[in-house]
Amino acid sequence: MIEILQVLIFGIVLGSIITLGAVGLSLLFGILRFANFAHGDMMTVGAYLALVFVAGLGWPIYAAFPMALAGGAVVAIAIDRVLYKRLRRTAPVILLISSFGVGLMLRSLVQFIWGPQSLVYEPGIQFPLEIFGLRIKPDHLVILAGVIILVILLHLFLQYTKMGKAMRAMSDNMDLAEITGIETERVIMWTWALGGALAAGAGIFLAMDTRLQPFMGWNMLLPVFAAAIMGGIGKPYGAIAGGMTVGIAEEMSTLFFSPAYKSAVAFALMVIILIVRPTGLFGGRSR
Amino acid sequence: MSLLEVNGIYGGYGGADILHGVELRVEPGEIVVIIGPNGAGKSTVMKAIFGLVPVREGRILFSGEEITNLRSSIIVRRGMSYVPQEYNVFPSLTVKENLEMGAFIRTDDFSEQLAHVFEIFPPLKDKRRQAAGLLSGGERQMVAIGRALMLTPRLLMLDEPTAGLSPQVVDLIFERIRTINDLGISFLMVEQNAKRALSFAHRGYLMTMGRSRFEDTGPNLLANPDVMEMFLGG
Numbered sequence: 220m221i222e223i224l225q226v227l228i229f230g231i232v233l234g235s236i237i238t239l240g241a242v243g244l245s246l247l248f249g250i251l252r253f254a255n256f257a258h259g260d261m262m263t264v265g266a267y268l269a270l271v272f273v274a275g276l277g278w279p280i281y282a283a284f285p286m287a288l289a290g291g292a293v294v295a296i297a298i299d300r301v302l303y304k305r306l307r308r309t310a311p312v313i314l315l316i317s318s319f320g321v322g323l324m325l326r327s328l329v330q331f332i333w334g335p336q337s338l339v340y341e342p343g344i345q346f347p348l349e350i351f352g353l354r355i356k357p358d359h360l361v362i363l364a365g366v367i368i369l370v371i372l373l374h375l376f377l378q379y380t381k382m383g384k385a386m387r388a389m390s391d392n393m394d395l396a397e398i399t400g401i402e403t404e405r406v407i408m409w410t411w412a413l414g415g416a417l418a419a420g421a422g423i424f425l426a427m428d429t430r431l432q433p434f435m436g437w438n439m440l441l442p443v444f445a446a447a448i449m450g451g452i453g454k455p456y457g458a459i460a461g462g463m464t465v466g467i468a469e470e471m472s473t474l475f476f477s478p479a480y481k482s483a484v485a486f487a488l489m490v491i492i493l494i495v496r497p498t499g500l501f502g503g504r505s506r
Numbered sequence: 507m508s509l510l511e512v513n514g515i516y517g518g519y520g521g522a523d524i525l526h527g528v529e530l531r532v533e534p535g536e537i538v539v540i541i542g543p544n545g546a547g548k549s550t551v552m553k554a555i556f557g558l559v560p561v562r563e564g565r566i567l568f569s570g571e572e573i574t575n576l577r578s579s580i581i582v583r584r585g586m587s588y589v590p591q592e593y594n595v596f597p598s599l600t601v602k603e604n605l606e607m608g609a610f611i612r613t614d615d616f617s618e619q620l621a622h623v624f625e626i627f628p629p630l631k632d633k634r635r636q637a638a639g640l641l642s643g644g645e646r647q648m649v650a651i652g653r654a655l656m657l658t659p660r661l662l663m664l665d666e667p668t669a670g671l672s673p674q675v676v677d678l679i680f681e682r683i684r685t686i687n688d689l690g691i692s693f694l695m696v697e698q699n700a701k702r703a704l705s706f707a708h709r710g711y712l713m714t715m716g717r718s719r720f721e722d723t724g725p726n727l728l729a730n731p732d733v734m735e736m737f738l739g740g
Contacts, residue, residue, distance in 0.1 A: 381610070384599065388607045391596040398556065398590070399653065400582040401610045 221352050226470050232359045234466020235366035236424045240439060241446035241458035241465075242373065243417035249390035249453035250410045251303070253314035257322035258418055259440035260329075263433060265291040265419020266426040267329050273340045280340050280427070284365075287423055288416040295415025296408055304404075322437065330433040338431040362424040369420055370459060373413070377455070382409050390453060441482045442469065445489040451499025460500050464488065507570050509534045509661055509692050510555070510586075515564030515574075517554050523562065524550045526716035530694075532661060537683065537693040539724070541700040542713035543737060548696040549591065551713070552663050555694075556588040557581050569660070583611060587654035591665040591696075594650035597639025601630050604638050604649050608656030616656060623652040626682060644675035648682070655686065662686070664695045680706055700737060704728045712737060 244258045255261075268290040272283030298321055306314055347354035377383040385406045389396045397403055421443075422436055429435065446465040450457025465485045472484040492500065510532040518524035524547045532538045540548045553559040555566055557578040566574045573581050578588070587608075596604050605623055609616040624631035627648040633641065638649050647667055654662055667683070668676040680702070687693060697703035704710050704724035712720040712733050720733050727733050 381606070384603050384606060385610060388596045388599055388603075391598050392593055395590070395593060395596065396607070398558070398578045398582065398588055399607055399610065400579060400657065401607060402579070 223471075223474070225353055226474055227467065228353060228355060228359065230467035230470030231463070232362055232428060232466070233470055234463040235363055236421050236428065237439070237442050237446050237466045238459050238462025239366050239369060239417055239421035239424065240443040241450065241462045242370065242455045243414040243421070244443055245447040245450065245452055245458040246386070246390075246417075246455045247410060247414045248447070249455070250386060250393075250407060251314070252393075253311045253318065254444070254452075255414070256315060256319040256440065257298075257325060258318075258414070258443060259436035259438070260322040260325040261291060261295060261415055261418035261436065262422030262425060262439060263329055263436035264294055264325050264422070265415075266422035266431050266435065267333055268294075268419065269423045269426070270333070270338065270340065270431060274338075280423075284420070284423060288419050291415040291417075291419025291422075292412035293415070295411040295418070299408065299411045322440075326433055326437055333431075333433070335433060340426065340431075358427045362427060365420065365424060369417065373417070373455070376413075382406065386410055442466075442485045445485040449489050449492050449499055454499070457500055464500075508532065508567075509536075509569060510694065511565075511567040512551070512555065513565045513567070515551075515554055515561050515566065517559055517561040517563070518550070519559060524559075524716050525554060525561075527564070528554075528713070528716070529718050530711050530721070532692050532694050534660070535687070535690060535692055536709060537687050537695070537707045539695045539697050539703040539707040539710045540713055540718075541697060541703060541710060541727075541737065546713040547716040548713055549665050550716075552588065552665055552694070552696060556586070556663065582657065582659075585657070585660040586663065587657060587659040587661075588663040589650045589654050589665065589667065591667075591669060595638040595641075595646050595653070597637065599638055600635050601638055601641070601649055602634040604653050605630075605656055608653035612657065619656055619658060623655055626655075626685060627652055642675075644671050644679065647671065647675075647679060651679075651682070651686075655691075659691065661692045661694060664693065666696050666698055669698060676702070701728065 240258060240262055244255060247255050265287050269280065269283045269287035272278040272286050273280055302317060302321065303314065306317060345356050345358055347356045377387060385401050388401060389403060389406050425435055425439060442465050446461035447458050449464060450461030465488065468488050469481040469485050472481060508531040512528055512530045514527045514529055515525050516523050516527060528551050540551065542548050550559055554561050557576050561574050565572060568584055568586060573584065596607060605620055629645055630648055630652060633645065638646060641649065668679050671679065683693060695703065704727050707724045710722065710724050710727045711718045712727065714736055719736060720727060720730065
């Protein structure tokens with residue numbers, strides 16, 4: 220029993236990291252109508268940006284965190300201006316392949332600058348807290364709290380700000396948004412900023428949970444996609460449920476299978492859910 | 507000076523032209539309807555005016571300024587709003603949010619205009635927190651027109667605002683259009699229900715095969731046997 224609970228905790232932590240990635244991915248899809256294959260690598264970039272402040276400038280991680288989020292947003296906007304903006308009216312598959320290329324470039328860039336070896340923010344071992352016989356790392360609590368805060372902030376943004384409402388409007392109907400007078404390009408810029416910042420946050424939490432490594436985000440892309448699709452792609456709120464489901468399922472599966480099959484479990488689960496509910500857990504768009 | 511002047515426009519979605527030299531104008535304060543058989547290009551004219559269908563030849567003037575082939579996001583800032591026939595609300599947004607989106611480019615306080623729209627369409631006030639996608643057809647049309655009013659346009663273009671609505675709701679929508687018109691806002695409308703629309707409008711155009719054929723006051727068009735024959739014979 221205690222073992223199951225312990226794995227559940229790991230699952231919740233992993234699920235919250237996946238959630239953060241999936242929410243951004245889903246938001247981007249809802250507005251730009253393409254699957255951003257560079258999302259995992261945007262996570263990696265965010266994690267390494269935080270490293271610049273932590274290892275380079277000696278800042279504590281909580282101070283580096285907002286800087287890296289801002290950095291992730293800037294990187295995402297820059298990529299959009301240079302590349303995606305020119306491809307705005309092309310077929311989604313072209314955007315998808317382009318994002319694949321962007322991912323490859325980001326990954327190589329990270330490896331070029333920081334090298335292929337694993338790195339950590341703070342060397343040393345963190346001793347887990349013992350709570351009712353469960354071992355919980357302080358970092359896990361930080362990650363969970365961080366994700367909850369970011370998701371709440373995103374929720375408030377989407378529900379109560381003019382820009383957030385415009386994002387939902389554009390996700391509903393792009394053409395109508397245009398003829399209504401919504402400045403679609405500005406909304407797209409904000410969407411990339413949010414997507415980039417959320418990806419950076421997910422990357423930093425992932426690095427806290429494991430280590431920094433140039434392929435860390437790329438390796439997370441499949442579960443992040445599974446979570447976004449499961450929640451109904453284009454629906455950021457569904458991605459929360461999708462993320463937690465995938466994270467918990469992946470960790471729980473380690474009780475029965477080798478951890479090497481984690482991603483396969485996430486995908487199998489996604490396929491099953493899509494068979495039962497073709498538009499995702501919360502009925503996202505079927506297009 | 508006419509509010510809107512369409513001078514012999516040709517155009518279509520690429521490929522063959524749908525519009526073959528359409529002529530029409532809207533004077534300040536007028537309600538003008540376009541009638542005609544299916545496929546005459548009625549909706550296409552509106553889309554062309556609003557920059558949604560490329561115009562190959564001819565000119566469109568709004569308040570004397572050329573707007574031919576401008577982007578709709580620019581035209582809307584000049585004081586013209588357009589309500590498409592279908593998919594004209596943001597379904598997942600609430601009624602109030604839909605109206606707020608109509609005022610997106612306004613940087614001033616638009617609460618007065620919002621109150622005004624609720625005054626024109628009282629049912630919307632009660633349902634302001636409901637998702638627009640869950641409303642009835644008539645209410646959705648009210649949201650769409652209300653949203654277009656948020657920028658206090660000089661010209662409002664409506665594409666078949668009463669399509670698929672019950673007779674009582676049709677009456678209500680026409681009545682409201684009259685109310686809004688009394689405030690000094692001009693209308694250009696496409697209507698399927700020709701008799702109803704012509705008896706209601708100041709002026710009308712009969713379009714067939716991408717051309718405006720007849721132009722007259724509503725009653726005169728209705729009384730013109732050629733018009734009715736063309737309309738029915740299409």
